[in-house]
Amino acid sequence: MKKTPSIISLSNISKEYVMGDESIFSALSEVNLEIHKGEYSAIVGPSGSGKSTLMHIIGLLDKPTRGKVIINGHDTARLDDDQTSKVRNQFVGFVFQQFNLLNKLTIKENVLLPVAYSREKLDFDPEKRALGLLEKFDILSKKDSYPNKISGGQQQRVAIARALIMNPQLILADEPTGNLDTKTGNEILKLFEDLNKEGITVLLVTHEPDIAARTNRQIKVLDGKIVEKYND
Amino acid sequence: MVIKQLYMAAFADFRRDKVRTGLTSLGITIGVLSVVLLIALGLGLKNYISQQFENMGANLIMIMPGSGFSSGTMGAGMIGSGMVEFDEKDARDLQKIPNLKYVVPLFFKSTVISSADAEKIGYIMAANEDLFPLLNVQAEYGEIWGKTEINKKSKVAVIGAIMAEDLFENPSDAIGKTVRVEGVRLKIIGVGKKIGDPEQDKALFIPYTTAYGSINPNKTFWSIYLGVPSKDMVPGVSEAAKEILLKRYDKDKFSVSEQSEILSTVDQIFGIINIVLIAIGSISLLVGGIGIMNIMYATVTERTREVGIRRAIGATKRDILLQFLSESTLLSVFGGLMGLLLATGIILLVRIWFPVALNVVAVIVAIGVSSAIGIFFGVSPAKKAANLSPIDAIRYE
Numbered sequence: 112m113k114k115t116p117s118i119i120s121l122s123n124i125s126k127e128y129v130m131g132d133e134s135i136f137s138a139l140s141e142v143n144l145e146i147h148k149g150e151y152s153a154i155v156g157p158s159g160s161g162k163s164t165l166m167h168i169i170g171l172l173d174k175p176t177r178g179k180v181i182i183n184g185h186d187t188a189r190l191d192d193d194q195t196s197k198v199r200n201q202f203v204g205f206v207f208q209q210f211n212l213l214n215k216l217t218i219k220e221n222v223l224l225p226v227a228y229s230r231e232k233l234d235f236d237p238e239k240r241a242l243g244l245l246e247k248f249d250i251l252s253k254k255d256s257y258p259n260k261i262s263g264g265q266q267q268r269v270a271i272a273r274a275l276i277m278n279p280q281l282i283l284a285d286e287p288t289g290n291l292d293t294k295t296g297n298e299i300l301k302l303f304e305d306l307n308k309e310g311i312t313v314l315l316v317t318h319e320p321d322i323a324a325r326t327n328r329q330i331k332v333l334d335g336k337i338v339e340k341y342n343d
Numbered sequence: 344m345v346i347k348q349l350y351m352a353a354f355a356d357f358r359r360d361k362v363r364t365g366l367t368s369l370g371i372t373i374g375v376l377s378v379v380l381l382i383a384l385g386l387g388l389k390n391y392i393s394q395q396f397e398n399m400g401a402n403l404i405m406i407m408p409g410s411g412f413s414s415g416t417m418g419a420g421m422i423g424s425g426m427v428e429f430d431e432k433d434a435r436d437l438q439k440i441p442n443l444k445y446v447v448p449l450f451f452k453s454t455v456i457s458s459a460d461a462e463k464i465g466y467i468m469a470a471n472e473d474l475f476p477l478l479n480v481q482a483e484y485g486e487i488w489g490k491t492e493i494n495k496k497s498k499v500a501v502i503g504a505i506m507a508e509d510l511f512e513n514p515s516d517a518i519g520k521t522v523r524v525e526g527v528r529l530k531i532i533g534v535g536k537k538i539g540d541p542e543q544d545k546a547l548f549i550p551y552t553t554a555y556g557s558i559n560p561n562k563t564f565w566s567i568y569l570g571v572p573s574k575d576m577v578p579g580v581s582e583a584a585k586e587i588l589l590k591r592y593d594k595d596k597f598s599v600s601e602q603s604e605i606l607s608t609v610d611q612i613f614g615i616i617n618i619v620l621i622a623i624g625s626i627s628l629l630v631g632g633i634g635i636m637n638i639m640y641a642t643v644t645e646r647t648r649e650v651g652i653r654r655a656i657g658a659t660k661r662d663i664l665l666q667f668l669s670e671s672t673l674l675s676v677f678g679g680l681m682g683l684l685l686a687t688g689i690i691l692l693v694r695i696w697f698p699v700a701l702n703v704v705a706v707i708v709a710i711g712v713s714s715a716i717g718i719f720f721g722v723s724p725a726k727k728a729a730n731l732s733p734i735d736a737i738r739y740e
Contacts, residue, residue, distance in 0.1 A: 172655055173734045192660050200657020211652045211737065215359060227348055228657035273656065 124178035153323035156332035204274025264295035368678030370631025375682025378624035387699035389613035428563035445473035469554035485533035639724035651737030671721025679713025
């Protein structure tokens with residue numbers, strides 16, 4: 112483990128769903144996990160292992176049935192909707208497999224969207240920052256296009272720019288290369304590596320061990336538990 | 344998110360889907376259109392009728408058979424059998440009241456008026472010379488008759504403008520011509536100015552003494568008008584008139600009403616008519632509102648994923664609620680403005696024939712109500728959107 116302070120700390124996290132026949136499905140059970148500042152890690156596991164649920168709980172998109180999610184030393188169980196939204200707005204940046212851009216907004220508007228939901232005075236010029244990020248990711252020329260007019264790789268770059276606009280401490284990427292061909296996927300992974308080198312904590316979720324292997328730490332998930340090794 | 348941004352975003356959305364925006368707002372457009380038009384119609388009718396009374400001059404007392412305007416039986420049975428018919432003695436008795444400007448006993452009858460080559464249904468109004476100031480009748484051509492003609496029972500008449508047109512084509516040609524009414528030949532000495540009242544414009548005004556005979560064989564009058572020099576004398580004169588008439592007739596056989604009373608009755612009646620009209624119009628507003636709610640529900644479902652994305656990047660429940668509320672409000676206000684615009688056009692057009700009136704209250708109410716509908720019917724879908732679980736929403740396919 113690195114010596115940097117932990118920004119996320121999960122203790123005894125369980126997530127259970129009541130199924131249609133009233134039986135209980137346990138997606139996560141008793142998970143303990145620390146994510147440290149500056150990490151580049153992957154949550155890896157086969158589909159249905161609970162890795163996405165774990166990521167959603169870390170990003171406060173979902174609530175655990177039991178257990179504590181501590182972000183920067185604060186217990187998130189006590190946060191109300193406004194405060195939870197603020198954490199999602201400022202602390203985390205999400206990147207999804209489906210890109211999840213809004214098709215009716217232009218590329219630039221998509222990147223700027225989180226700014227609209229920020230209630231605090233920003234210490235940067237959002238417009239300038241957005242254009243800077245688009246330039247950095249080599250998609251500045253598409254700033255006035257709409258998402259459905261650009262390629263998947265380009266859309267994912269826009270999504271990453273959107274995730275970065277608020278200067279988050281943590282990037283959560285759920286299968287970010289899942290919808291891309293290998294070459295484009297590699298380019299995206301390279302991007303994450305560069306961002307990590309700039310000091311941003313990056314947590315990937317993937318079912319591909321090859322991709323996980325490129326990160327510094329692999330958190331293996333199986334049947335809702337963190338395991339040391341798969342028994343393949 | 345700033346409200347202005349929300350509205351701009353909603354507006355941009357609507358521009359992208361004009362057909363749907365138009366159709367969704369159509370319900371509100373029709374609702375507002377019907378409410379504004381119905382109010383305009385109600386007000387127009389009221390103004391029209393009030394105008395008819397006001398034309399008669401402000402300080403007027405009307406004596407009529409039956410229990411009259413104020414008891415609510417207005418019109419019905421006023422000329423029924425067994426009703427009082429006034430006569431010259433009543434007029435003479437009333438003449439004795441001090442502070443009177445004039446007493447006009449009026450005989451009124453619908454009848455056929457014929458010229459040498461035409462025949463029309465019109466009205467006979469037989470009274471004394473004060474009838475002309477009473478009804479605001481002035482001569483466009485020729486002159487009006489006076490006391491002399493009454494004393495001489497002259498067979499002369501002043502003809503209403505429309506009747507003159509109907510019988511002689513060119514109204515000015517009527518002067519000096521003869522018309523026949525109920526076997527009496529009358530010489531036209533004057534043509535009245537058109538005043539927009541169908542009864543007066545189609546009337547033949549003759550001295551009441553001339554009507555005695557075949558036109559008014561019983562020498563009776565259907566009503567008597569008292570003109571008073573100033574408003575504050577109206578109550579006193581009206582009391583005096585009642586006292587005089589009570590000597591001859593039962594209390595419930597006649598009525599003495601002041602014009603202000605009649606106007607307030609007219610006001611009351613139209614107040615009720617207006618409420619009924621607004622209520623009818625409001626049904627279409629309600630239907631329009633439900634249409635918006637329906638579309639907003641569909642929109643929420645269709646945009647579940649968008650809600651999830653927005654929540655993931657920091658939108659609060661309140662942000663989502665406001666987003667959908669501003670859309671439904673904008674939709675219905677847009678519909679409302681369209682309705683108002685259409686209504687204004689129609690009103691301006693109809694005005695050529697009928698004095699409909701667009702009033703400020705109706706406009707404010709239309710806009711207010713349509714935004715209220717947007718909010719009211721938008722709340723439930725917007726709440727649904729706001730309460731979506733972010734993770735379920737973002738996974739929604």
